[in-house]
Amino acid sequence: MSDTYSLDHIDPDIKKILRKTLNSEEIDKEEALKLLMVTGKEFFALQQVADQLRYEKKEDFVTFVVNRNINFTNVCYQSCKFCSFSVSAKDENAFLLSNDSIKIKVEEAKKADCSEVCIQGGINPELSFQYYIDLLKSVKEIDPKIHIHAFSPQEVWFMSKLYQSSIEDVLKELKKAGLDSMPGTAAEILVDKIRKEICPNKISTDQWIKIIKLAHGKNIPTTSTMMYGHIEGLKDRIEHLDILREIQKDTRGITEFVPLPFIKDNPFLSKQNKFTLQWNYGIDDLRLFCVARIFFNNYIDNIQCSWVKLGPKFAQISLNYGVNDFSGTLMEENISKSAGAEFGEYLSPQEIIEIIKSAGKKPVQRDTVYNNLNYY
Numbered sequence: 001m002s003d004t005y006s007l008d009h010i011d012p013d014i015k016k017i018l019r020k021t022l023n024s025e026e027i028d029k030e031e032a033l034k035l036l037m038v039t040g041k042e043f044f045a046l047q048q049v050a051d052q053l054r055y056e057k058k059e060d061f062v063t064f065v066v067n068r069n070i071n072f073t074n075v076c077y078q079s080c081k082f083c084s085f086s087v088s089a090k091d092e093n094a095f096l097l098s099n100d101s102i103k104i105k106v107e108e109a110k111k112a113d114c115s116e117v118c119i120q121g122g123i124n125p126e127l128s129f130q131y132y133i134d135l136l137k138s139v140k141e142i143d144p145k146i147h148i149h150a151f152s153p154q155e156v157w158f159m160s161k162l163y164q165s166s167i168e169d170v171l172k173e174l175k176k177a178g179l180d181s182m183p184g185t186a187a188e189i190l191v192d193k194i195r196k197e198i199c200p201n202k203i204s205t206d207q208w209i210k211i212i213k214l215a216h217g218k219n220i221p222t223t224s225t226m227m228y229g230h231i232e233g234l235k236d237r238i239e240h241l242d243i244l245r246e247i248q249k250d251t252r253g254i255t256e257f258v259p260l261p262f263i264k265d266n267p268f269l270s271k272q273n274k275f276t277l278q279w280n281y282g283i284d285d286l287r288l289f290c291v292a293r294i295f296f297n298n299y300i301d302n303i304q305c306s307w308v309k310l311g312p313k314f315a316q317i318s319l320n321y322g323v324n325d326f327s328g329t330l331m332e333e334n335i336s337k338s339a340g341a342e343f344g345e346y347l348s349p350q351e352i353i354e355i356i357k358s359a360g361k362k363p364v365q366r367d368t369v370y371n372n373l374n375y376y
Contacts, residue, residue, distance in 0.1 A: 007045050014042045018049045021294045032238050035291045043287065050290035050322035057301050058324040062356045063366040066349055067116035067149075068109040068331035072097045072135065076122025078154075080199040082188070082230060082262060089126060096124060099138045106142040112331065116368045119150035120183060129163040129170075136178035147180045147368045153211035154186035157203050167211055171218045181368055182215050184224040184254065189232045190240045197231060209247060216253025221369055224254045224300070228288065229262040229280040237288065241295050248299045255369055256302035256325060259288055261309050285310070286321045293322025302370060307347065312355055319359045325366075326352055 007015055017031045027035075038046050073096040075089050087094050097105075109117050117139060132151070139148050151159075151174065159170045171179075188198060190205045203211070212222055224244045228237055248254045261280055293303050304325040307315035315326065331346050347355075349365065353376050356363040365374040 007048070010042045010045045014038060014045065018045055018294075021297060022049060022052065024298060026298070027295060029238050029242050032241065032291055032295050033234060035294065036234050036238065036287055038287065039283075043283065046287065046290045046294075047321055050293040051320055053293050053297055054303075054322050054324050060361045061364045061372075062319055062324055062326055062359070062361040063302070063364045063370065063372070064326040064349070064352045064356070065116055065328040065366055065368060066112065066114050067118055067328040067368075068105065068112065068114050070097075070102060070105050070117055070119045072102060072119060072121040073124045073127070074122050075124040075126065077125055078123050078199065078201045080188075080202065082198055082227065089124070096126070099134055102135060103138050103142055106139050106146070109146065109331065110143045112329070114146065114329070114331070115373065116147040116149050116328070118183065118328075119148065120152060120155065120185065123154065123158050127162065129159050129173075132159055133173060133177045136174065140178040148178050149181045149183060149368050150179055152183055152186040153208050153215075154203055156182070156211050156215075157207060167214050168218070171215055171220060175218060175220060179220065181255070182212075182220055182222045184212060184222040184258075187225050187240070188227045189230075189236050190226075190243045191232065191236045194232050194236055205243070209243065212247060212253075213251055216247075216251035221253050221255050223256050223258055223304075224248075225258045225260055227260045227262055229284070238295075241292060245296060245299055248296070254300055256304050257292055257296060257300050258304045258306060258327075259285070259292060260306055261285060263309060282314070285314075286318065289318055289321045289323050308345070312347065312351075316355050316359050319356070319361055326356060 007018060014034065017027055017035060020031070021027055035046055074087050075094050075096060076087070106117060119135065136148060136150070139146060156167060156170055160167050163170055163173070186202060187208060188195060188202075190208060192205050195202060195205065215222055226237065226240050244254065244257065289303060289305070296303070302325050303323045304327055305315040305318040305323045307327055308330065310318065319326070329347055329349060329352065353363040357376075363376040364372050365376070366372050
């Protein structure tokens, strides 16, 4: 990339970092933190460099997946302070889907030409390990070709307690039953001092890392996520990104990074006076997307926006800030909606295609592991 106005007239330290990344050199945590705080001309330079790196990896293609979410239970004993989806087993709104109900949802996904079902649920103490196995088998009975993207590291850890066996054995049995890949959720912020405040009953950072690496070792690829904009600081965000990058250096099993802004409307975390919440306003999100693109350069190629949390209009804007994937059609989305997200549960493939095209990009339907299926 040649010198441009935005790189010629900026802070020399920021210019040095951006030049470094344009030369495909890895930036460190301190440099990433500096980028995460830029404003003004330096922010526009950050955007330009992140967009250039996106173009070098993906040209102007923006991918999306035709999928449906299936949340099989909302019963959960974890009591995470950011969650408005989970309820106790005694709650009048508690549910647990039967195999027959799940099969109906998979039939709907098949009719909608979905290539993927994404399956996650609460940590429900009434379940058995066999429930999870039967769930996977039920999906494959309806459509052996559909990709099952299911179960967070937290769920896998819970299954190991139910099965009274190792994580390795659980992953082996899940894969045998039909599991194709895993969402890298339950990550929130991978800093234990933050986790102890927002999700004290969840697995630790080290446990999350171990489960993700073991999945990769079993040839089960995963996504990676970060829920940001609550009580964490900028250094915590960079620490989280660094953990993901180190995993990817070791395993190369991460398919994408998905930044997930905290939805503040309904969760208990928003109502506790003891916490000072770090609200994000537009530029904060865009800075993070750009820094993720730069920090993961040469390691994680795909940066995904969450249109459910950002809204389709702002998600469209993110396509000029290092983002190259528009997520999926979803068909059903309960977790963000319960927290107060206002942007619906479904976008048709046609709507997504138009959103991408009107951003000046080229839409491509992909599968879960980023094989391109259809160009538009």
